[in-house]
Amino acid sequence: MIVDVAINKPLWKTLDYEVNENIECSVGSIVEVPFRNSIELGLVLGIKKKSSGQYNLKKIKKIIELSFLNKEQLELLNFMSSYYCCPHGITATLFYSKNFFRKSLKKTYGYQITASLNNSNSEPKAKKKNIIEIFRQKKKISHEDYKKFTNYEKKIINDLIKEGHLKKIISEDVNDSLENNNNIAKDIELNLDQRKAFECVMKDKNSFKTFLLYGPTGSGKTEVYIAIAKQLNQADKQVLLMVPEINLTPQLEENLKNRFESKHVCVYHSGISNAEKKKNYDHVKSGKIKTIIGTRSSLFLSFKSLGAIIVDEEHDDSYKQNDGCRYNARDIAFYICKQKKIPLLLGSATPSIETYFKYLNNNISILNLPKRNLAKSSKILIEQNTGNLESLYKSKIEKLFKENKNIIFYVNRRGFNPLILCNSCKSTINCKKCSVNLTYHKTGNFLLCHQCNYKMSIPKICDFCMSKDLVGIGDGTQKIEDELLKSFVPEKIIRFDSDEIKNQSKLKLTIEKINNLDGGIIIGTQMVSKGHNFPKIALVLILGSDNALFSSDYRATEKLMQELFQVAGRAGRELNFDSEVMIRTKYPGNEIFKHLINSDYSKFLEKNLQERKSFNYPPFSNHVLLRALSKNRKDNLDFLGQALKFAELYKSKDIKIYDIVPCVTEKINGKYRHQLLFQFERKTFMVGFLNKLVKRLNNCKTKSTWHLDVDPKNLN
Numbered sequence: 001m002i003v004d005v006a007i008n009k010p011l012w013k014t015l016d017y018e019v020n021e022n023i024e025c026s027v028g029s030i031v032e033v034p035f036r037n038s039i040e041l042g043l044v045l046g047i048k049k050k051s052s053g054q055y056n057l058k059k060i061k062k063i064i065e066l067s068f069l070n071k072e073q074l075e076l077l078n079f080m081s082s083y084y085c086c087p088h089g090i091t092a093t094l095f096y097s098k099n100f101f102r103k104s105l106k107k108t109y110g111y112q113i114t115a116s117l118n119n120s121n122s123e124p125k126a127k128k129k130n131i132i133e134i135f136r137q138k139k140k141i142s143h144e145d146y147k148k149f150t151n152y153e154k155k156i157i158n159d160l161i162k163e164g165h166l167k168k169i170i171s172e173d174v175n176d177s178l179e180n181n182n183n184i185a186k187d188i189e190l191n192l193d194q195r196k197a198f199e200c201v202m203k204d205k206n207s208f209k210t211f212l213l214y215g216p217t218g219s220g221k222t223e224v225y226i227a228i229a230k231q232l233n234q235a236d237k238q239v240l241l242m243v244p245e246i247n248l249t250p251q252l253e254e255n256l257k258n259r260f261e262s263k264h265v266c267v268y269h270s271g272i273s274n275a276e277k278k279k280n281y282d283h284v285k286s287g288k289i290k291t292i293i294g295t296r297s298s299l300f301l302s303f304k305s306l307g308a309i310i311v312d313e314e315h316d317d318s319y320k321q322n323d324g325c326r327y328n329a330r331d332i333a334f335y336i337c338k339q340k341k342i343p344l345l346l347g348s349a350t351p352s353i354e355t356y357f358k359y360l361n362n363n364i365s366i367l368n369l370p371k372r373n374l375a376k377s378s379k380i381l382i383e384q385n386t387g388n389l390e391s392l393y394k395s396k397i398e399k400l401f402k403e404n405k406n407i408i409f410y411v412n413r414r415g416f417n418p419l420i421l422c423n424s425c426k427s428t429i430n431c432k433k434c435s436v437n438l439t440y441h442k443t444g445n446f447l448l449c450h451q452c453n454y455k456m457s458i459p460k461i462c463d464f465c466m467s468k469d470l471v472g473i474g475d476g477t478q479k480i481e482d483e484l485l486k487s488f489v490p491e492k493i494i495r496f497d498s499d500e501i502k503n504q505s506k507l508k509l510t511i512e513k514i515n516n517l518d519g520g521i522i523i524g525t526q527m528v529s530k531g532h533n534f535p536k537i538a539l540v541l542i543l544g545s546d547n548a549l550f551s552s553d554y555r556a557t558e559k560l561m562q563e564l565f566q567v568a569g570r571a572g573r574e575l576n577f578d579s580e581v582m583i584r585t586k587y588p589g590n591e592i593f594k595h596l597i598n599s600d601y602s603k604f605l606e607k608n609l610q611e612r613k614s615f616n617y618p619p620f621s622n623h624v625l626l627r628a629l630s631k632n633r634k635d636n637l638d639f640l641g642q643a644l645k646f647a648e649l650y651k652s653k654d655i656k657i658y659d660i661v662p663c664v665t666e667k668i669n670g671k672y673r674h675q676l677l678f679q680f681e682r683k684t685f686m687v688g689f690l691n692k693l694v695k696r697l698n699n700c701k702t703k704s705t706w707h708l709d710v711d712p713k714n715l716n
């Protein structure tokens with residue numbers, strides 16, 4: 001018997017291997033095969049009597065697991081490989097992890113309190129005391145949770161074990177204790193709109209239908225998700241609840257975990273250990289787990305009886321994968337729901353333009369959730385960007401502090417100054433490996449490249465003209481923090497960006513600090529706009545959003561609008577709370593701000609759709625980027641030139657070919673980047689053309705590495 005195997009290498013073909021007649025093998029099996037000088041894992045995609053041309057076939061080394069992928073998963077794999085133009089072997093790795101089959105895969109473990117801890121008289125240090133307190137409350141904690149809660153204090157846990165206060169246990173025992181969580185939070189009664197939305201989805205629970213749950217932040221979308229999941233779980237159906245970035249939304253995770261019996265719910269994302277992943281994978285396959293909260297990768301679990309997929313914050317760009325198979329998780333969720341004939345529920349306060357377009361074409365039903373509890377809408381003010389911040393807002397800030405209300409400063413750049421300029425020759429200090437300028441970070445006192453993380457100390461003189469007159473330009477989060485510290489005490493200022501919050505425990509701590517804030521300022525980047533529910537926000541001040549108004553990427557205004565609406569939605573979530581959103585801009589007359597003032601996101605989308613229609617941009621057409629990367633510009637230009645020549649053979653009204661251009665960030669990490677954009681009228685033509693193009697490109701001799709990005713989210 002001959003089998004067709006896709007191995008995890010960037011090969012555009014599958015390979016034939018021989019299997020002895022007495023060995024059982026099936027399509028979808030994971031196997032070990034010899035490849036060049038090593039042994040690789042592969043996925044069996046086909047079985048045949050005769051090889052299609054290879055002689056001296058090698059034999060399969062071992063069958064690792066029979067039929068690991070089921071028929072539906074194989075269908076999905078084939079679709080993705082063909083649609084996104086990604087080799088089968090690479091696409092297959094979405095469906096399994098090498099680590100799943102490692103014998104040495106460690107059992108997950110945890111820690112349990114022993115009797116001696118209760119009687120301990122010693123005076124432990126503060127940190128240790130906190131950890132002991134956690135154990136006193138919980139009795140048993142998995143290693144995962146220990147890491148999460150405590151920033152992984154390795155020494156303390158080892159000491160506690162050595163001292164006999166704790167003992168190590170295997171994870172099954174940890175879960176046994178958790179299985180009896182009797183304190184499941186009570187269900188909240190749905191309001192009329194929530195109930196209507198819930199009933200609409202449940203009415204179609206046995207067919208493929210897409211819904212958009214459209215409601216502003218704080219309108220109670222999560223309650224609808226929970227109600228749907230619970231009802232389907234009761235009928236023994238699984239529900240996948242997708243979130244864009246689970247590490248940014250621990251509140252949601254905690255909320256959900258408190259609402260379901262913990263043995264029936266799991267999280268699935270890249271932040272959990274391999275052993276935990278495998279365990280969750282198996283429990284989803286067996287049906288033991290009924291609700292899964294996960295990121296992109298959870299789409300590729302093997303579900304026993306999936307009943308619905310919910311995609312929260314469906315507009316978020318994090319759903320798009322940026323390497324390997326460049327898929328969009330929201331679109332794959334659509335495929336899976338169609339395949340399984342189950343409902344798909346998308347949720348957002350700021351739906352993507354593609355989703356809204358589908359609604360206008362009657363392919364999606366909208367379920368509206370108006371703002372809850374008659375909470376007052378924020379007043380939105382657009383201000384000319386003049387004068388310094390301090391004098392303008394000091395009186396306002398002090399007044400709010402007196403009322404114990406909080407303020408968000410939204411600044412979309414981290415660091416201190418985004419740019420260091422030489423005052424005499426006007427050149428900027430750039431990264432040696434990327435075509436971007438370095439950002440000055442005052443904390444730590446260095447210059448940093450936000451593309452490749454190259455770090456250097458601040459030079460004393462300009463490289464070009466030797467002048468000493470170097471100045472920092474622009475305001476990053478650290479600069480704003482610095483300015484505010486001149487007027488206010490540090491306890492009142494909290495910075496919320498990726499430099500400050502590097503791990504989950506720091507995030508947890510900061511959120512706790514914010515929850516206890518009584519009259520303070522949170523300075524944050526995009527991170528503050530994502531799903532967090534901060535209390536008592538009476539003013540949101542938006543700074544430095546002007547760049548996006550003039551981006552070359554036609555998606556930029558949509559992204560900016562989503563960001564502005566999301567961050568504005570943080571204000572005044574409490575009842576009877578007056579709040580303001582203030583935007584400082586050099587261009588107060590820009591139309592985009594009018595939509596914001598009127599809180600009319602749908603109007604903005606309709607306007608934006610008209611613009612896109614006039615250029616025939618997506619969603620009226622389909623875009624595909626061919627990108628080339630090399631240390632030499634010429635390699636890229638030669639390679640893309642060949643692609644262009646090939647594409648021109650297919651010139652018709654079905655395809656528009658743009659010029660070869662350098663990417664907006666032309667160089668990253670020492671490599672030049674160039675791209676060629678195609679625009680297609682019809683998807684069927686697109687898929688056919690791309691598959692021919694890939695065959696041609698594979699025969700090109702080039703030093704450039706290249707990839708295709710179908711439905712790109714980022715044209716830079």
Ligand SMILES: [Zn+2]
Pocket residue numbers: 422423424425426427462463464465466467
């Ligand atoms: Zn200079």
Ligand SMILES: [Zn+2]
Pocket residue numbers: 431432433434449450451452453454669
């Ligand atoms: Zn760099």
